[in-house]
Amino acid sequence: MSEAVFQVGQVVAFARRLCDGHIPKGGFTVLRVMPLEGGLRTYRVRGKDGQERAFEESQLRREGAASDGGKKIEVWPT
Secondary structure: OOOOOOOOOOEEEEOOOHHHOOOOOOEEEEEEEOOOEOOEOEEEEEEOOOOEEEEEHHHEEEHHHHOOOOOOOOOOOO
16 A cells, blocks of 8 residues: 555645636645545645645645745756
8 A cells, every 4th residue: 555645734736737727726735635545545635715625646746846936947048
């Protein structure tokens, strides 16, 4: 059995796709790590809007991984 990537209380980011416009931006706090079901791990999370949602592990990233915040980006001269 594989271990969970994210832990209860951790703030994660949702990896948004074009069709996910109805899901608000911002961090989500992990509330529960659900048991593996069909080889997939799901998490119950709560966003800043107070709504609880279920996301698959593949849909989540560590909070800092969702943006380039704090990272120096090298720009090549044109």
